Amino acid sequence: MERKPAAGSIRNKERSKEKFLDAVGTVLETEGFAGLKINTIAATAGIDKKMIYNYFGGTDQLIDEYINSQDFWSNVKGGEIPEINDGGQELSKLSLTQQFDYVAQNKNLQKILLWGLMEERSSLKHIANEREVNGELLLSQITDPYFAGNATQFRAIMAILISGIYYLNMYKGINADTFCGIDLTKQQGTDEIKNALSKLIDLVYQDQNSNQNL
């Protein structure tokens, strides 16, 4: 007969798997992906590396499972959605500034985003796709109809702004702190970036409004 997996207080497969997954996060945060070696992960988890092979098949699969276990984008979409009678202007602004704060505070998301620029990997494709699907809601449902003929232009603008948010957050604190003279490590600097994001959205909507009134 099939035997239950051990779930005791000393030997416990599920708990150990969790420990490995947590260890990936810890190592990623403390050492970056350079540290994501099987020996390091096992040492961090405090369990023999052989279990990584047994439970996941190897480091790669463990890492994939870690990435998939992190629902990075779920927190981005959260929050109360304001009334939409402005073509999504306020929602766009909120979405960008929230995204800035969220990425700024989530060191591991930064690492994952960075990783997505470095290496082809199915789980990273998945993350990228999730972000894309997630954003598609705002774009196709709200802003595309509003911007009509300029919908693609608005999308391009959003692509630039969101990318900028990502890059600036990954940039700070590694080899430099300032970008175009803005100190990204200071609150004043990040406020300026967020204000600039809002300002740009306002300008784009303002422009669209005046075109509509022609």
Added chain:
Amino acid sequence: MERKPAAGSIRNKERSKEKFLDAVGTVLETEGFAGLKINTIAATAGIDKKMIYNYFGGTDQLIDEYINSQDFWSNVKGGEIPEINDGGQELSKLSLTQQFDYVAQNKNLQKILLWGLMEERSSLKHIANEREVNGELLLSQITDPYFAGNATQFRAIMAILISGIYYLNMYKGINADTFCGIDLTKQQGTDEIKNALSKLIDLVYQDQNSNQNL
């Protein structure tokens, strides 16, 4: 007496150093930094790795010398500068779109920029600083005076746009090709991004103009 370094056709220190430096570029382009191991570099250069220790001290110093040898930003500032009687509007647009094209085409610059997000390293600090100094010209000489009280806001906007340019170019072709539905691998997509960059600059200048006329 001090002896000249050998400069023959078979044994030639300077030429070999060049070969190593070139090899770093080649490996970076073909394999990314994962491939930047002393054995790989030496094999690519076709010279024994011991020479890397002799000439540079080790892989790290060789890589630093490679990074420093590449004057990545020199090509960005190049090109005819248009007349400036518009507060730098045309120059800003040109600078952004040129920068987009330049980064898009320069795979190794992308790798270096990416590297700069990953690892603290003096030569990477230097690159970041060079970019900053380089951009400071346009900002402090031309746009700061024009935007006066809004100068910092304009800087923040530029920071976002330039960062966006970097990120989007690094993003494409690894784990995804589209961002906000824009296909960055197609010319249509990159044209849309460049148009969006120009559009945003126009909007910002337009806004500044109308504020001045109050």
Added chain:
DNA sequence: AAAATAAAACACTAAAAAGTGTCTTAATTT
């Protein structure tokens, strides 16, 4: 409570990568 088995430690082998010692010879110096 005894038997069976999964969880995990321990100790090992294998592979990859870094780093070094020695010898050969091309190029320079005398």
Added chain:
DNA sequence: AAATTAAGACACTTTTTAGTGTTTTATTTT
């Protein structure tokens, strides 16, 4: 042209990292 020395090849050692076989014992099953 002989002597000297730097350039580089070659073979080696060391270190790091990945991967596996064996044993112990906690937990489950009978």
